[in-house]
Amino acid sequence: GAVVSQHPSRVICKSGTSVKIECRSLDFQATTMFWYRQFPKQSLMLMATSNEGSKATYEQGVEKDKFLINHASLTLSTLTVTSAHPEDSSFYICSARVGAAYGYTFGSGTRLTVV
């Protein structure tokens, strides 16, 4: 089945530094990927939609300069949290749409802790 590989699974960084999270579609081409943020025991909040070869579309209230998204190829999308602060600590998940009838497949998530 369709697999999205997300790395790293956990990262701890110092306040003020930047962190890059990668999502790769392993056996299919993902023209569109979605990036979510999730707090403990809460739902997934869509941050942005990443389209291969074009600019990402950000949801209202998401700072595009803080959360940089790049979708340089049909198999790779990256999320960079710039100048991270403790309030950016969260669980970040990517997903790709496999096909309308098949829904989405999700990466395994990245737990970011900013200290």
Added chain:
Amino acid sequence: AQTVTQSQPEMSVQEAETVTLSCTYDTSENNYYLFWYKQPPSRQMILVIRQEAYKQQNATENRFSVNFQKAAKSFSLKISDSQLGDTAMYFCAFMIRPFGGTSYGKLTFGQGTILTVHP
């Protein structure tokens, strides 16, 4: 805009018993998909079951089945013969069937229901 509501923050069930999780949604669209996703403690999102709105027959996947009531905009999940491995957070989700538009391809999630299966 579409909204998805899961009114049960937490549920519990004994192993081998049956449990039903509720989900309602609001949309003006007529063609869409509905999904149930499971997020176990590992936090990996796993597709449980999907339903196409234009199909009247309720979807089933082994022990999992849905009760899809399009007029009432209700989409409940029934888990039969509950197993310890079913312990997870369950999300109901909605997607407009793609025919273009800015909402194309976006999943809208409910708040989630934490299900605990007791031995």
